[in-house]
Amino acid sequence: MKEGIYQCEPAEDGVFTWINQAGAEILGYxxxxxxxxxxxxxxxxxxxxxxxxxxxxxxxxxxxxFTSYCKRKNGERFISERTCNLVRDENGKSIRIEGVFRDITER
Incomplete structure (x- = not known):
């Protein structure tokens, strides 16, 4: 089973700042x-x-x-399971979210 690994900005409107090839493929890219x-x-x-x-x-x-319904680039839906953690700097400020996710639709 492929596992996507990513980093993103910690805001609700945050963007992906890094993702591995498997993660891109799971998301349809x-x-x-x-x-x-x-x-x-x-x-x-x-x-x-x-x-x-x-x-x-x-x-x-x-x-x-954490389980949620997600969608690929083409709009196809899948069930995602992820584990995420928040990374903070030495002053306690949130600097990024790191996570691992997989498509568990077939489970």
Whole structure:
């Protein structure tokens, strides 16, 4: 099973800043370069899922096995399971979210 690994800005409207090849392919892109700069919330079927994730990470710092409906570049829906953590600088300021995700639609 492919696992996408990514980094993104910690805001609700944050964009992908890095993603591996497997992650790009899961999202329906041919290369990571196509994904970098796109808004993370645009991959969620329900954008409130992104808001919920950002809020929980702000409070707890990590969220394991978060499941949500996502969509590929072509609009095809899939079920995503992810584990994310919030990275902070030495002053406690949120600087990025790092995560691992997979398509679990066939489970």
């Amino acid at each position: 041919s290369s990571p370069e196509e994904v970098v700069g796109t808004r993370v919330k645009d991959v969620y079927v329900n954008p409130d899922d992104r808001k919920e994730l950002v809020e929980k990470l702000g409070k707890e710092g990590i969220w394991r096995d």
